[in-house]
Amino acid sequence: MSITPPRRVWLTGASSGIGAALAEVLxxxxxxxxxxxRSVEPLQxxxxxxxxxxxxxxxxxxxSRQVREIGERITQTWGSLDTVILNAGTCEYVDAQAFDASIIERVVRTNLLASSYCIDVALPLLRSGLQPHLVGIASSVTFLPLPRAEAHGASKAGMRDLFESLRIDLADEGIAVTLVSPGFVDPPQARQNDFPMPLRWSAEKAADHICExxxxxxxxxVFPALFMAGLWPLSRRPKRPQPATGKSMAHTSGHGKGNP
Ligand SMILES: NC(=O)c1ccc[n+]([C@@H]2O[C@H](COP(=O)([O-])OP(=O)(O)OC[C@H]3O[C@@H](n4cnc5c(N)ncnc54)[C@H](OP(=O)(O)O)[C@@H]3O)[C@@H](O)[C@H]2O)c1
Known part of the structure; x- marks a missing residue:
């Protein structure tokens, strides 16, 4: 009887939130x-x-240079990968009355370009892996544009197209591609949003669900099942944009961070 070796998984964004919870479950x-x-301490x-x-x-x-170095470290240690979960990401909200393209640039760089750097180094490793599986954590915002989510939405929509095209092009090689589209998941303590986050899940619940x-x-x-129904009214009310009220967006950078 042959014994299946443990899968070799690369998880990005493992220092907090959904990624830290995924790391525990895995x-x-x-x-x-x-x-x-980037934060080494939680990883240590x-x-x-x-x-x-x-x-x-x-x-x-x-x-991209640091990502290549990560790829070399994995290649030297393991020589292959079975699963890659690209979870690292960021979110900053846009104020259309004071539109600032640098927000789009930062968010797209982290969510879309960094994912493509990771895919670049991951694909050769996945080709040597067992039942290879590429997973991208996108967002439910790709189904439903939300107020102030121009940067996050654009970056995740780009990620969706990237992964969906790859799914077609990698099918013949047997590399499965899964997109994960969370609704609201508890933000880290340091980044509490003070706008309503309907149907919010804990990171632990999200991680259990994703791994299962x-x-x-x-x-x-896609989770939670009723997220789209709950948020649909927000997308229909351009004159009353939310989340944007009160002190919700008052963060040190001047731009609110949160998800989805
Ligand atoms: N929470 C939600 O409601 C929600 C909803 C929809 C989608 N999502 C998506 O789910 C993923 C995880 O979100 P989260 O809420 O768990 O966020 P989070 O707690 O802020 O975690 C983000 C992770 O990404 C890492 N990261 C960010 N920029 C990075 C960089 N330049 N290089 C390396 N690592 C980087 C962070 O680590 P360092 O800061 O240490 O680098 C951290 O580990 C994201 O892709 C997010 O867009 C979240």
């Missing part, structure tokens, strides 16, 4: 996990708890 399931983010904490399963791969994913669904290698994972 490590508990026994996979070998390479973790990336994981390494202390799972020394035999964790491969530290920190770096700024918007820097990924076993079926579906085309898409």
């Amino acid at each position: 490590l508990k399931s026994g996979v070998q996990l390479a973790v990336s983010a 904490t994981l390494e202390k708890r799972y020394p035999d399963q964790l491969l530290l791969a920190p770096g700024d994913l918007t820097d 669904q990924l076993r079926q290698r579906p085309l898409e994972i």
